[in-house]
Amino acid sequence: MSAKLTAKIVFGLALSITALSGTQASADSTLERIKGRGKLTVGLILSGAPFGFIDPKTQEQKGYNVDIAKALAADLGVELESVTVTPPNRVQFLQQGKVDILIANMQYTEERAKVLDYVPTPYDRAGGAAVVRKDSGLKDWADLKGKPVCISQGSNYAQPLAEEYGAIVKGLPSQPESLLALQGGNCVAAVHVGATVGLLLQDRADEWKDFAIPFPNELIPSDSVIWLRKGEADTQKALDESVKKLHASGKLLELAKANRLLNTKYLEEENKKLSAK
Amino acid sequence: MQDMNLTSLFIELMARLGLNYEFLATGYEAQIWRDGFLTTLYLVAVTIPVSLIVGLIFAACLTSNRPWLSAPVRGFVELTRNTPTLVQLMFSFLVLNTVVSNMVGGAQNNPLSPFFWVVAVVGLHVAALHAEAIRGGIEAVPSSMIEAARGMGFSPFEIMRYVQIPLAFRSSLPAIVNGLISLVKSTTVGNAIAVSEITYASIMVWTQRDNVVELMIVLLAFFSLINFVVARVGSWVERRLAIPGYGL
Amino acid sequence: MSMTATQASKTTSKSSRVLRSIGFVAMPLLVIGWSLIDLSLGRxxxxxxxxxxxxxxxxxxxxICAVTLGTTAGVLLGLMQLAPYWFVRLPAQVYVQIxxxxxxxxxxxxxxxxxxxxxxLFGNYLPFPDWVKAVIGLAILSSAYIAEITRGAVLSIPTTQWEATKGLGFSRLQALRYVILxxxxxxxxxxxxxxxxxxxxGTSLxxxxxVHELMHAAxxxxxxxxxxxxxxxAYVVVMAAFFTLCYPIARLTRRLERRFNTG
Incomplete structure (x- = not known):
């Protein structure tokens, strides 16, 4: 009985202690551990094609993010171990050491860079696109002022939509729910990563014939980077070299095309720039 | 201005402890977070009476001798008790709400907000728990007592009104208070359909700021406080209604 | 059980027996029906x-893990809440309240x-999977609930029963074990x-x-x-799955409950 009590007290204390030591990095170097175990553990997000999704037949993960992870592991000469992450848990997984790096649709933001380190060379550039009803008469981001806009929880479009364009942001658990809410008329637009919704409208043209992506430019186009724990300079350096190599060899561009990314302009530029060197 | 200084002082102090509350200094995130507390309180205040009234009606239907009353209620009680509230809510909002929209001719005419759906789904779910508790209480009333009441010339309705319900209410009170506490906690499912209660606000903040632990501490404290009040009121009623001769 | 009540429960159980049996298969049937209407969806x-x-x-x-763990801990905590010594009572009360x-x-x-x-553990790295953490989270919650239920149930026993056991020379623990519980x-x-x-x-949370569970998979x-x-x-399937799991448990428990009531 007293052991039980102790356990409870420990639990209470543990809550406060973890709170205090929230962002403590692990003592031994991640790169050494990756090499030592022969395994690179990557946190991947399954946000839908072309980035990440499950294949029902093999129950395996597929998509651009997954392929990048495989290519990186191969370049480091280790095996890939993938862990599915979600927006609410991905940073915790990284900081706990459960994953070594995150390739999880996380764009570079100043706030994030305060908490985490990132690989300086981006693997993609992505911005938000708004799916709206064709007869809605919406022409640009500014037209969303005062209107309900659906996004998925954890997307970084909430703040610009609300602050810059005055939209009423509604965050639903994930992209399928957000799109369902759009079709049900619960919001006038659904804003998601351009490549995913672009491919969706193209692939399922029949179901989405009343909808379009009419706005001329993407919302906050920013660099998609690989994130890692703070203060791991050698891992950062090793990964940066790998990403550069993948850019230069055209491997990333090839993966993007194989996964049908609609806009590969950025990757082509990087490929040209780095292969010239 | 004074308020601004207090906020930055708080952020500064917490940062020394290793806690990141920097979002409080921003406009949008701090705003939705503060509103989240109010929305949660409002949600709880509306849903509790709904659940109690509907729960009583359900219990009356369940213990009535009329199958046309008890069967549909039984069906609903089974459905709501045996499926996750989260899924019910998603289903109601994404499917039923669309059906309603189509019936009234377009989403712009649909008066039902996400807030309504949370009150309806959580309220009716907890009402089903109340109904089962009260029904259990009614069936636990000693038959000798009902016989005595009948002997004194009470009608079935009077037996219900003066004997069964008062006793059933007392014996089911702990379960009802538990139900209300789970109601308070269930309002957090509102986050799934973008009702801007405190969990939703926290998710919106922590997915951008990655400060889950900081917000969790506040969440835990906030819900403890609401439920402390609910439990206190519950045990006050329990004591007020206690019958000498029962219990320790 | 009074005459009218027994009759009432008989008629209700007769009339809703059909309804209850439908309950087992209603949701899966809905899913199958829909899949057959729209074959591409079904595939x-x-x-x-x-x-x-x-x-x-x-x-x-x-x-299963969370309920087992939670029930064991909860019953103990509930009894601790009723203990005559404050140093046993207080920690349990604080735990339950929080x-x-x-x-x-x-x-x-x-x-x-x-x-x-x-x-x-002994120099070996043992994984501590997330589902175990979810078990612990839910077990903590259920133990607090079950503690309250245990306490409420003990308190609902008429005081005279305690007095009677005392008269029979039972100790407090013996009375608990053989009469009250x-x-x-x-x-x-x-x-x-x-x-x-x-x-x-709650596991859906x-x-x-x-954790790779049904909601996640859906x-x-x-x-x-x-x-x-x-x-x-997919949502209907999730609902159907939970209903098919929980409904038989509900039915079984109600059957036990009835048996206890008449026995």
Whole structure:
């Protein structure tokens, strides 16, 4: 009985202690551990094609993010171990050491860079696109002022939509729910990563014939980077070299095309720039 | 201005402890977070009476001798008790709400907000728990007592009104208070359909700021406080209604 | 049980027996019916069934572990709350007050982030999987609930029974064990059932911390398939699965409850 009590007290204390030591990095170097175990553990997000999704037949993960992870592991000469992450848990997984790096649709933001380190060379550039009803008469981001806009929880479009364009942001658990809410008329637009919704409208043209992506430019186009724990300079350096190599060899561009990314302009530029060197 | 200084002082102090509350200094995130507390309180205040009234009606239907009353209620009680509230809510909002929209001719005419759906789904779910508790209480009333009441010339309705319900209410009170506490906690499912209660606000903040632990501490404290009040009121009623001769 | 009440419950049980039996199969039938009407949807769903099933087995595993752990701890805590000594009573009361007030979602998040992802035991690294953390989160919550139920049940026993056991020379613990607790079981069965099924349904929250369970699997599936009607039917499937798990438990418990009442 007293052991039980102790356990409870420990639990209470543990809550406060973890709170205090929230962002403590692990003592031994991640790169050494990756090499030592022969395994690179990557946190991947399954946000839908072309980035990440499950294949029902093999129950395996597929998509651009997954392929990048495989290519990186191969370049480091280790095996890939993938862990599915979600927006609410991905940073915790990284900081706990459960994953070594995150390739999880996380764009570079100043706030994030305060908490985490990132690989300086981006693997993609992505911005938000708004799916709206064709007869809605919406022409640009500014037209969303005062209107309900659906996004998925954890997307970084909430703040610009609300602050810059005055939209009423509604965050639903994930992209399928957000799109369902759009079709049900619960919001006038659904804003998601351009490549995913672009491919969706193209692939399922029949179901989405009343909808379009009419706005001329993407919302906050920013660099998609690989994130890692703070203060791991050698891992950062090793990964940066790998990403550069993948850019230069055209491997990333090839993966993007194989996964049908609609806009590969950025990757082509990087490929040209780095292969010239 | 004074308020601004207090906020930055708080952020500064917490940062020394290793806690990141920097979002409080921003406009949008701090705003939705503060509103989240109010929305949660409002949600709880509306849903509790709904659940109690509907729960009583359900219990009356369940213990009535009329199958046309008890069967549909039984069906609903089974459905709501045996499926996750989260899924019910998603289903109601994404499917039923669309059906309603189509019936009234377009989403712009649909008066039902996400807030309504949370009150309806959580309220009716907890009402089903109340109904089962009260029904259990009614069936636990000693038959000798009902016989005595009948002997004194009470009608079935009077037996219900003066004997069964008062006793059933007392014996089911702990379960009802538990139900209300789970109601308070269930309002957090509102986050799934973008009702801007405190969990939703926290998710919106922590997915951008990655400060889950900081917000969790506040969440835990906030819900403890609401439920402390609910439990206190519950045990006050329990004591007020206690019958000498029962219990320790 | 009075005459009218018995008759009433008889007629109700007769008339709703059909309804109750339908209950077992209603939701799965809805899913099958829909899949047959729209064959392309049905084919898509069949393809995903193994993936969804692997998710659902995780829900069942978490439920069983959490309820077992929670019940054991909860009954002990409930009895501790009634102990004559304050140093036994107080910690139990504090524990129950804190944790029965915490939303399951918050507890699951807390346990996930507090415990490490692996533990060192005799120099070996043992993984500490997320589903175990979800079990602990839910067990903490259910133990607080069950403690309250136990306490309420003991308190609902007439004082005269305690006095009678004293008269018979029983000690307090003996009275609990042989007289009070057996009666409590009956009184606490319905609310215990509520806790058990709400734990089962609470397992769906584990999806938010990345446990591969049904809700998580359904979201993965809807994300991959990218069809609106598939997203809807995925929700119906999730509901059907939980209903098929919880409804028989509910029926069984009610049967036990009736047996205790007449016995």
């Amino acid at each position: 898509e769903l069949v393809e995903w069934i193994p993936y969804l099933a692997s998710g659902f087995s995780m829900n069942i595993l978490i439920t 944790f029965r007030n915490a939303p399951a979602l918050v507890l699951i998040f807390a346990t996930t982030y507090i415990f490490p992802f692996e533990v060192v 057996p009666q409590c079981v009956r009184r606490s069965l319905p609310p215990w059932m509520n806790v058990a099924s709400s734990m089962a349904m 584990a999806s938010l911390v990345g 979201t993965d599936a809807s994300t991959a398939v990218r069809r609106l009607d598939f997203t809807i039917i």
